[in-house]
Amino acid sequence: MALSRRQFIQIGAGGAGGAALATGLPTRWWGLDGDPTPDPRTDGDQVVASYCELCFWGCGVLAHVKDGRVTKITGNPAHPLSRGMLCPRGAGGTGLLYDPDRLQRPLLRRAKRGEDVFEEVSWDAALGKVAEGLEGVKQRHGPEALALFTHGSGGAWFKQFMKAWGSPNIGAPSYAQCRGPREAAFQLTFGTPLGSPEPLDLANARCITLIGSHLGENMHNTQVQELADALGAGAQLVVVDPRFSVAASKARYWLPIKPGTDIALLLSWIHVLLAEGLYDAAYLAEHATGLEELKAHVATSTPEWAGAITGLDPGLIRASARLIGAARPASLIHPGRHTVWYGDDTQRERAMAILVALLGSWGRRGGYVKQDKFPLAGYPHGGLPPPATRPKVDKPKGGRYPLASEVLASGLCDATRPGQSLYDLKAWMVYGCNLIQAMPDRPRLIEAIQQLELLVAVDVLPAEICGFADVVLPEATYLERDDDAWNGPWRQPFLAVRQMVVPPLYDSKPGWWIVKELAAKVGLSSHFPWKDAREYVQARLAVKGQSWEVLSTTGVLMGEPFPTCQEDGAELTLETESGKIELYSQELADLDFDPLPVFRPQEEAPPDHFRLLSGRAPLHTFGRTVNNRLLAEPYPENEVWLNADAAARLPGFERRPLEQGEKVVLVNQDGVRSTPVKVKLTQRIRTDCVFMVHGWGQTAAKQRYAFGRGASDALLTTRYKLDPIMGGTGMNVNFVRFERAPEVA
């Protein structure tokens, strides 16, 4: 019989010798402590280099394996995005691998869509069902009637499948529901979209300005590292946020702006820079057009004008503008991420881009720098598939969104409702993105889903979208599979590999295997001639003379450094039509949009309502990590932030005011009710808005930990405002009121 420590100690107190003999320990009392330094022995017998998939940043990791189990994940010091350090999510990757709720075997739906009733089947049966469904859709509606929604590195295999299949409808919510507006704005102004990771030199900035971007809570590892480095080196921080964010707490100036008025603030900052000569005149004279038009445009946009709109002290606006201007050109206006707020987001980002230009920080150290990709050969295919015959279908019938540069995921949803677009989508493959939380207007999304003839979900966990699928395909996690090599853009090109650390658990399979098997069933094997992902990657490396042996050991290979800014001797490249920075955009004017950003007021909240804002927590990536027990321990659910003074005045709560941590139900302007969520009464937010971290309130009962915890901002986002320029869905246009959550017996 094994004795626990406590039992042993209790017995030992009565008869030390006998008990000690029974457990085989030495009899000396002090000898009980055989190991003076308690070593948990989690260092791996084997350490495998790979890159992370807990978010999209792709940091290099070292996975420690002991007795066949991954014990811990640390940062790879050789990888430029992690530099040996990881955010909590990256460190918590084992929580995903060993999540007890993981999808284990392929599933076929056995009830109405959305009722989440499934039967486990073999891979052959599941892929047979997918193949049969796809062939039927192709016969009746053409191959283009299939759309792919994708997020994450494994999606590359599924994109390849789409091309072979003959459909151009490959979309990701990361564009029209996230960073799309800024891509359009920087393209218009500088001729180049920003992409990911953004080409920012935070470490060398002397002043960093964040506008609604809460770096630090929003854990983009390398950027957070560089933000800390910059602050450590004495850089100043200006933070514009209705909430006293973590970044705001470190700022020289925090501007607690009224939500929806950012363009007014930006115009007044531009006004101050121009009026006080705090801009880079020589740089603009050489590289920019439209300065005179800009000057005329902001002539009356004084801090006093903006103060009345934004609720900010004009003195604060002026002082922050001066600080920003004084630090030029190493004065970095961060472009933000998740930029879809009010439907005028391209224009807001244009105002930010114009500011970047005035500061002369495009192409400068401490500003926006050049990045490049490690050259990597394509896989030597026998022949490319014929291109799809019909165009992408994400735009409405009559056109619109002329400057969308990627497929709109929201547009694909719309094209699934009959008669909205050039042709109708009839089948979806959804890879690693839970559209239920990602998209606004959930009823309309589900209506679109119910129109489908086939929905295939590929995921690691039983995400909400899986409940709506006809076939669910369980993918192996990133620690259990090989993937394509990755060469993201960076200031020094690099190449990173993803390799299997431990074999897949259960009956999950890597994406490359799923695609190859599916292709075989629909007669597309010739497009997937590789044996497996490793052979595929090795072939790509071999063309450029890179060694798999080296790369698989180090996990990363660095390319040649090159000049990234003017200070290093880099030329300023501007790929706009004029070859100049376009402060005034003729392109927008020709399309009947404002050529310079104009502030237009947003709708005010109905009585007793608060504007609903959402954001991130460092421990979680969207709703993807909320079931991860490790990460949920320090952050188990979201809370709704409400200003404590506003709470004291809350109508209906006069007799018994809300208490800290009490559960409330949020009801939005359309009567949609949230699940009960704890209220965080705080001084750290304005009185006219509330804030929630995105990703909770999950309805997938098979994610046992996440189910029913907190509330979903996405559920409450029944309204959105479309950005007419690029089709982004501005989602900060919903309002909520408070009700006390019913007490549950």
Add this chain to the structure above:
Amino acid sequence: MTARRYAMAVDTRRCVGCNACVISCKTENALPSGGFRDWIVQEVHGTFPDLTMQIRSERCNHCGDTPCVAACPTGASHVADGGVVLVSKHKCTGCKACMASCPYGARWVHPDGYVDKCTFCLHRVERGQVPACQETCPTRALTFGDLADPASEVSRLVNRRPNLVLQPGAGTRPYVFFLT
């Protein structure tokens, strides 16, 4: 040569409270669910919009005066190499006297019945590594080292940057310093 005196400096200006230290501690030390050896505190003062916030990654302070060691009836709580306060789990009966005496709430009861706490990752330090929390910290807010060595980074930080310790009035002489 003087004896080593291990200490940690926590730069509250760099720390964003992301919890990377907490998660890496959990996997490094194979802590069970519900157990933490370090944690994040956000201390907010003021009213909107005049606010300040200090963010701290906290852990056992490995005090110079150790009420936990004095309170321990079995000798399980003890001062190890470099002043690091450890609990020998083999000797611990889980009586919680040390927890009652610790002003910082730095200790918790492991489900196996013994009291557990931060060890400054002494098993790593003995191999020449830094504690796991410091290794992963993306903002490099944590600096561990030998305060008895005036040339060490931690000495440099503690001697040159304004800093405070938690509850100095408790008289325990903490060796975790919060740079302000």
